[in-house]
Amino acid sequence: MRFLLPLLLVLSCLTVLLPGCEPKEDLVTTDSSAMLSFSTDTVKFDTVFTTVGTVTKRLWVYNRNSRAVKVEEIGIQSQPGVTYSLLIDGDAGATARDKVIRGKDSLLVLVRATIDPTPSDEKPFLVENDLRFRTNGNDQQVKVVSYGQNAYFHDNVRLACDAIWKADKPHVIYNVALVDSGCTLTIEPGARIYSHAGAFLVVKGSLRINSNYKPAGELKPDDRNIVRFQGDRREQDYTEAPGQWGGLEFDASSHDNIIRFTEIKNASFGLLIYNPYNRQPRPKVTVENSVIKNISSASLDFASGGLSLQGAGLLGLSGDFTVRNTLLTNCWEYAIWGVQGCVYQLDYCTIANYITAPGSSPIRQTPSVLLADNIKINNQARPIVAPRFTMRNSIVWAQQRFAFTGGGQDEILFLNGERYAGNISITNSILLTKEYTAGPLSQNKNGNILNPTEGPNYLFKSTPARLRGKTYSYELDTLSAASNKGVPLPGVTIDLLNRPRDPATPDIGAYERKNP
Template sequence: MRFLLPLLLVFSALLCLLPGCEPKEDLFTTDGSAKLAFSADTVLFDTVFAQVGTVSKRLWVYNRNARAVKVSEIRLSDTNPGTYSLLINGDETKAATDLEIRGKDSLLILVKAVLGPNAADNKPFLVDDQLLFNTNGNEQGVRLVAYGQNAYFHGPEEHIRRNTTWPKNRPHVIYGVVVVDAGVTLRIQPGTRIYSHAGSAMLVRGTLRINENTNPTAELAPTDTATFVRFQGDRLEAFYTDTPGQWAGIQFDASSSRNNLVRFTEIKNASFGLLIYNPLNGPHPKVTAENTILRNISGAALTFASGGQSFDGSGVLGFSGDFDLRNCLFTNCGEYAMLGYGGTYDVNYCTVANYTPQFRRNSASLSFTDKPVAQQTALPNTVRVSINNSIVWGSIRDELNFENGQLYRPNVVIRNSILRTEEYAGATDVGNKLGFDNNNNQIGPIDPNFPKFKSSPARSIGNKYDYRLDTLSPASNKGVFNPTIPRDLLNKPRSVTAPDLGAYERVNP
């Protein structure tokens, strides 16, 4: 016992030599040269709609020093008051004081922006600010920049009750559902941009007319912005550019929607593109789509409240509806490019290039059935399909499916088209097995490159694909001229003697 007290004194002295026994103020460096480091010198929000909150952007603040630092103040300079907000240690704030960052550690700050209306009514505007840090008397800053755009806002349950034209001078942003009432026509000017929030949709009980009087005289560029009307989600970050299912789509009501025309339009990132929902098989609504692109479509387990059924997504989705499709491109549709439960589908000069690199897809791109949607349907669910001068291709071996096709075989006509199919590769029908290797059709080989597009997931790496035809494409000069469709998707004149198959007339070498 007489040695215990001296040993305890020695042990206590040794403990005091460890870093943990230093006075707390000695743990922090007070050196004015001890600067912070940041994951970016600018936090950028690219194209934010006025009065709409942005996503949160992350800013990491690093202490590269061996010892801890005390950040005496973090604050917004508030050059544009009310625009930016911070989330620091779980608290939403515009400023924080005496924050400790241990040596070789970091702090995460989340930054959000909400832009108010700007005097530059129809033009993009810039709203900037600075996030300031004061450490040991040393002030550092990170720039905050948001590019804003005023817009017309629609929803959450907006009814268009009189004939209306949406102008192109500002973007249109849809929140919730916009309803075009029965007996009312909504017209959309060329070049208009429509952005839809998550779950938003357009429901047409009356009539939708897009680009109805637009007749370009020259060939259009693939990136044309003056003519094409574009529908997409309202998430404008690069990550969401090709992400499907960001909004619902455009639905045409069974009871009263008539004479709908969609021209020079791109519909992307939706759960469905164009939907006719007529489950009781009453009088058929009709949609004519010309020079239209439907891309990045997926809506697994869509549910329709009126019937309770669930369906997958599709570029064109018909429940006893009639579609007239000319010069249309379908691509990256995760379930179907075209799905028809009864109805009429007249397909001319269309390209189905349904490569789906984002999905594992097992369903044929073009699928049709005569099965009724609702058990209480009284009328027969007749299917009529006509495909001419078109390309039906994609990433699986069978891109055509006619369920119970032998029952409506006289109503199915396919001519002058390239088809990727093994199921229907015969020259004639044999029993219940249909055959379409006739009428100048080409049944493509297993080779996924067969149509020879200029670039596709089967031929190139990346996601910027071009579904115009390569110079050696077997679709070149294989069509039959249709005088009612003298120009292609981009308004290029078709050859009168030997036009190309699909939506695009071949690009000259």
């Protein structure tokens, strides 16, 4: 034992004098069998508009070996019509060299592409390239696939008077596209309009969408002649995501607006009439056979008016809406919001304001329909102007589990309604309400049906409360309380999909139920 302590002391000294030993995972191997592996064999960009950069895609590069490898070169070669950019370990460029990946570790490569216009038509075109990795004499590739599409771009532009937007290529709005006073924008059947974050189509003159279009027969929901507005993010995750762009705004001088066979989705609001000082004559918008969905916004600030607004499918500040055969759904704040002298005429409309969001369960604190006779601008109360609301053969419904303002479950609310009760007329409609279970809107008064308790989940074919199939459908179920409960309305002989209405006992809502 007397020799053990000196021996340990000698060994400690020798350890100090020896050179340091590198961990195994830091030793770089030059063995040609040390290959890389990847999180995917193809980096795919969904359809991107030409001249607009794609979103950034991630590619993980894995070193499954126990020792480190040196990647001599990582690169992608730009080709005519497309430019690529990479971000590798903080270094930006089209190539990177001598990147060491420790054993059992990984490297993140960020890829982005910008595609130039081509002479091709409106159809997407394919651009392919390889992202190359050279390690220990090995060449490995990951395919990079992009789909480009030519488009008309409207960026902070005052449109020419009597402009026509054709359907031969998509239209992309950045910031604002303005229809000036005294001018008209006509949008032809089948046009596709994509708007960047925060972008607006602002109408001071007139907007005509599908104004002369007459379908030959029943339309499918994906009919190519429907005009469609949505955000410009084309990835799958953004297909039905609310609040991606501003919306359509009609200012005080706007007039004679017609929107037919149109889908507006994923915006902060669908249609906004902005006339906060109640200038006369008020702007008017007619909406027919249309769908407005996936609407949500944080407060929208209009600096010129000192006014903050929440999102809505139809938002009227001293403006008039005439709406027929139209569906409003998935509006996170309001489906319809009207203040200060607004006029709403709704016939055969479905407000099925179920809230849907992938991976979450949002709670809406607002009713689907809200009207009031006053508003504050710059914290100054404006004069009281009574709104007018007429609804016939329509549905106002949603999930009953949501908590609304005041703790109630009303999907329709008239603030200070006692002051303009004579301006409210609701007939032959289905309402979800507790506030109006008595009085002129109550059960069986004027043909109304309130809070149907027998099979409320069977109003529609497929809802978030009763999902049948892969998608939601607000057409009527065979057991729907809305079947054959309407009354014929002059001049309205078709439903949202151009199907004929029953001439004697039509269905309530935007859809006429098809006989099996």
